[in-house]
Amino acid sequence: MPVKNLWAVKVRELKETEARLMERREFKERKLKCLDCGATFVFSAGEQTFFWSKGLAPPKRCQECRLKRKLTIVREVPNEQ
Numbered sequence: 571m572p573v574k575n576l577w578a579v580k581v582r583e584l585k586e587t588e589a590r591l592m593e594r595r596e597f598k599e600r601k602l603k604c605l606d607c608g609a610t611f612v613f614s615a616g617e618q619t620f621f622w623s624k625g626l627a628p629p630k631r632c633q634e635c636r637l638k639r640k641l642t643i644v645r646e647v648p649n650e651q
């Protein structure tokens with residue numbers, strides 16, 4: 571393969587990597603409103619990266635309400651038996 575073509579491939583690879591990095595950099599701290607208590611909570615860049623990597627939708631509730639729901643679900647299971 572001529573050197574020129576190799577360069578073209580390399581440049582394209584670099585551009586693709588850069589585009590991917592730019593995509594990641596878009597994860598900025600966001601403020602969301604909780605569906606349950608109406609409080610504003612921070613959806614951090616780290617959390618967004620995690621949610622994004624798992625293909626999950628952003629959370630609708632604050633951490634406290636999410637925890638409460640989780641505890642409620644756990645508590646409800648023995649009652650149903």
Ligand SMILES: [Zn+2]
Pocket residue numbers: 604605606607608609631632633634635636
């Ligand atoms: Zn809440």
